[in-house]
Amino acid sequence: MAVLVTGGAGYIGSHTVAALLERNESVVVIDNLQQGHQEAVLGGVFYKGDIRDTDLLDKVFAENDIDAVIHFAANSLVGESMQNPGKYYHNNVFGAICLLEKMKTSGVKKIIFSSTAATYGEPESVPVLESDPTNPTNTYGETKLAMEKMMKWFDVAHGVKFVALRYFNAAGAHENGQIGEDHSPETHLVPLILQVPLGQREHIAIYGEDYPTPDGTCIRDYLHVSDLADAHILALDMLREGGESNVYNLGSGKGFSVKEMIEVARKVTGHPIPAIVQARRSGDPAVLIASSDKIKQQLGWNPSRDSLEAIIQTAWNWHQKHPEGYGKQ
Structure with a gap:
């Protein structure tokens, strides 16, 4: 079957x-x-x-x-x-x-x-x-x-x-290093951040820092x-x-702000990753976090790769080997 x-x-x-x-x-x-x-x-x-x-x-x-x-x-x-x-x-x-x-x-x-x-x-x-x-x-x-x-x-x-x-x-990439994230156009935060240390963009944009969150930027799961x-x-x-x-x-049940994501990426890559604050985007909620209690209780799901640093490290490993995406080393 x-x-x-x-x-x-x-x-x-x-x-x-x-x-x-x-x-x-x-x-x-x-x-x-x-x-x-x-x-x-x-x-x-x-x-x-x-x-x-x-x-x-x-x-x-x-x-x-x-x-x-x-x-x-x-x-x-x-x-x-x-x-x-x-x-x-x-x-x-x-x-x-x-x-x-x-x-x-x-x-x-x-x-x-x-x-x-x-x-x-x-x-x-x-x-x-x-x-x-x-x-x-x-x-x-x-x-x-x-x-x-x-x-x-x-x-x-x-x-x-x-x-x-x-x-x-x-977010992230497979531990085997063979598969990762390659979209066209790219809209996801982690690969966009990593394009800066890859030399593909000069800075990462932060869309708004006046949200009702600890550091003013949107929080996501x-x-x-x-x-x-x-x-x-x-x-x-x-x-x-x-x-x-x-x-x-x-979901992870916990959220990370845009600034936190950038800071962890700086630590993982050793690159300063300049960030520029721009105007809010229409329709961006301040906080989106999921409760995954139901699937954990009923199906025994237990995410084992829940360190943000580890997630970004696997993504960085893949993007360094595939800076232009699939088929291009």
Whole structure:
């Protein structure tokens, strides 16, 4: 039996593929390589293509004995989603429809879904709980919430069990040094900070230092990408053992400010990393921290790479070896 990983050439997807391979799972990957990198896929069977291509889905399911799906394939840039909502509904929501319909007709009843904390919108309280209201403030979060709701009704109608994992900020790179974070355009804080000691930008921008936080900068919840991958596998095991559909947050339960992130990066890299304060960005909440008590209690998830210094060190190790990203040493 094989696990199908959609978007498995992306950042979190590739780390999940690596984790599956490490425990000798058979893995099948579909990725259209718009944002992913085939070099990041360390094994298994790879298909270049889009999950909205029903002929491709027919081929993949016919050629492989798939028993479960881990679904990452989606567009995920908040700003772009507000400028081009149609693209996000078509790729994210219609793509999920195509995938779920194929799972239904193929008798595949288990799916782990890469969701997002953006489903909550502006949090009413911190840390955020799974029971808190979901009121997305952008199209990206709205499409992910729509996908969660769709999976719920596919469970009711067809018995397709799902686990939706809502996470905050992934960071770091695999300890093997082979895979890491390479987006175009890059929007994530850790790689943007590291572009300064790499000589790719002169400074890092801090968007606002007048927030109601200890140092005035936004606080976010960061997790090592391999700990996120481990959570997907725990959720898969739970469904394989007959568990019911569920929704879980993934977070560290503690937050780090932008200034703290920069300071730790200075320590790790030995570079001064100049920072310039700019105006706030619209819609940035002051604090976003997740409670992961539910998944820890129910699935035994225990993130083991929770030192911020260790997270940034793994990222720095990878970026030094791959300063221009995949395929370029």
